[in-house]
Each structure stands twice: as C-alpha cells, then as structure tokens.
Amino acid sequence: MTTAGRDEEPATNEISWRAQVADYLSLERNVTIASASVFLLGLGEELWKKFLPKYLEALGASTPVIGLFGAAEIFFDAVYQYPGGWIADRLGRRSAFLIFVLLAAAGYLIYLFSPSWPFVFLGLALAMAWQSMASPAIFAIIADSLPQERRAMGFTVQSILKRVPIVIAPMIGGAFIAEFGVVRGIHLGLVVTLFIVALTLVLVHRINIEVRAAAATNIRGVWCSFHAAMKRLLISDVIIRMCEGMTGVLTILYVTNVHGLSAARYGALIAIQMATSILVYVPAGKVADRVGRKPFVILTFICFALFPLAVVAARSFALLIVAFVIGGLREIGEPARKAMIVDFAREDMRARSVGLYYLIRGLSITPAAVIGGFLWKITPEVPFMIAAAIGLLGTLIFALTVEERFAS
DSSP, X not given: OHHHHHHHHHHHHHHHHHHHHHHHTTOOHHHHHHHHHHHHHHHHHTTTGGGHHHHHHHTTOOHHHHHHHHHHHHHHHHHTHHHHHHHHHHHOHXXXXXXXXXXXXXXXXXXXTOSSHHHHHHHHHHHHIIIIIHHHXXXXXXXXXXXXXXXXXXXXXXXXXXXXXXXXXXXXXXXXXXXXXXXXXXXXXXHHHXXXXXXXXXXXXXXXXXXXXXXXXXXXXXXXXXXHHHHHHHHHHHHHHHHHHHHTTTXXXXXXXXXXXXXXXXHHHHHHHHHHHHHHHHHHHHHHHHHOSHHXXXXXXXXXXXXXXXXXXXXXXXXXXXXXXXXXXXXXXXXXHHHHHHHHSOGGGHHHHHHHHHHHHHHHHTTHHHHHHHHHTTOTHHHHHHHHHHHHHHHHHHHHHSOGGGOO
16 A cells, blocks of 8 residues: 555646646646647748748739738738637637638648749638637637636737747748748748648647627627727727838848848747747736736837837847847737737627727738838838837827726
C-alpha cells in the first residue's frame, strides 16, 4: 500500500499542476479548442499572408492596385463580420466554424492557381471567411465559457496562439521565397496550409457548446442594444484602425523597397514584432482583469500611432527592430479591448453584437489602404506620417470619452 501511495502521489501532483495552469490561463475546454484552431490555421496562413503584396507585384499589380487589395481585405473583413455572427448565433459555434474553414480552404486553392493578380482578389473573398466570419464566433465562445472577470485572460490565450505562428511562419515563408522566388515560394506555403486545414476540421468537430435560442431581432435592434460606452469605444477604435489601414499593406513595400531589406529579413522583423506581443500578453491580461482595462487600451492606441513614425524614422536594421518592437506593443491592450466588447454585448445576441461592431469599424476604414496607396505616389513617407497623426487623434478621443468605470 505504501508503494502504491508513492506511485499515485506524483500523478496527483501532475494533475494538480495542470489544473492550476489551466485555471491561471483560463483554459476552459471550448476556449482551448477554438484557440488551437486559430493557431493551426494561422500557422498555415502566415507562411504567405504577409507576402501577398509582393505576390501581387510579381503577378503584375501596380502600387495603387496593391492598395486596393488592402482596401478589399478591410472591406471583406467588415462585411463578413455580421453574417459570421448571425451564423454563429443561429447554427451554433461548431457548425459555424466548419463552414468558415471550408470557405477559407476554397480561397487558398484560388490563390494557389491564380494565373494573374485579379484572381487573387477572388481568392481573398473566400479566404477572409476564416479571419472575419469566424471572429464573432471566437469572441462568443470565450464569453460563453468564461465569467466576466476571466475574459481578458481568455482573450490573452487566444491572442497568443493567434500570434505564435506569426513569429515562426513568416521566417519560413521568407526562406521559401528566398529559395524558390516569390510565386513558387508562396505556392509552397499554400500547399502546406491546405494540409493544415484538414487537421483543423478534425479539431473543430470537438467544440461542444449548446446552441442557444437567439434573440429575434434585426441589425437595428442589435445596434440599439449597444451600451453607450461601447459606441464611444467604437468611434476611437475606427480612428485608430484608419491609422493602421493606411499603412498596413505598404509596410512590407517600405521595408523592402525603400530600406532595401530582403523578404527573409522582413520576416525576421515580423517575428520580433509578434514575440514582443506574446511576451506582454499574459501579464497585461492578468493585470487588466484585476485593475481595469482603460490604461492598457490607451497604451495600445499610442503604439498604433508611433509605429508608422518609427518605421519611417529608422535608418538602420537595429532601428527597424526598435520600430517593430513598438509594433508588437500595439497588442498590449487588445485582450482588454476585446473583453470590453463582449462584456457590453447581450448574451442572446453576443456573436451578432461583435459582428456588428466589426462591421461598422471595417466599413469605416475601408478607404484607408487606397488612400495610403495614392499618398505613396507623393512620397513613400507621406502615408506613414499622416497615419501617425490620425492615431494620436484616436488615442485622445478614447482617453477623453470612455470613462474608467465602463472599462473595468
């Protein structure tokens, strides 16, 4: 009996240790599965996603067309959000995930076989189903599964697993391009992604959340359910994302064409950016759940404004590393901001509320990338400088209009 007791004690301790880690990180079963799905598809997408502007360039697209592609991405990200939330509320979280993964896979196939740049736009229309339609379902799963005081940590875990692939995959994708060229390198990454899709479908089948009765209301009713503080958060968020959208698709062009870095070195900068985000996520998420979310959202918005300035001001690779560290710090308040959104959403229309929030935000900033593309024609620095000024304005509006009592 004594021997058996000694054998059982380590197993008990191991279970206890795992339970403590799961409790600390808010690793509820469905949250873990949803986050793991995000990780897997992200691992595939990030092999080529950051290099799509160079892919378009290789297929004959001009800089304004590349700006238009960025605008199209923002547009699809916007218009897919509410339908994604509607599907998640009506059909349930698991069925919604399966639909979105399959649609995205069709988009990856079109990317793979695109003979010219217009086909890439068609592929984008399908590939965005995962990134955009699935987003309200992910938010809803975290809110369904965790109490309010643990949601920032739940979003932290999801955000980390979303960004770990961005540390790893762009370097691999950059190496593919360095070895095989832009087109063949991206094709290789897409083939790998399609294999990962199959694994993700198996995992998604394990999501088990009861399909709840959804409130029978239209989009106007969902908007009327928004808390006033949520509407003010949305206004400042729109302005901040205008700052990001103006330079998002142009950053790789500035780094490679103006600073003269290779695609592989750009991949390394993205890895540094995401590593920075990951390092700050857990402590920021824990503290935000305990002391309030507003200071972390303000820090996030400040970094959004500083990042384009830092990219333009860099005169060496070391300074570009500093710039991308600032880019990584843009995520310090993202779990807190996402937790604020689901805290304000009504339970019976949670996914649709998230979808409507992102629909409005996305449609509002759709022109940003096109504007950035045309401003690039003046000088490449102009869109980055204007974006920084817009980011500072958004930060000020949030700091002055969203009260602390609504952000904790």
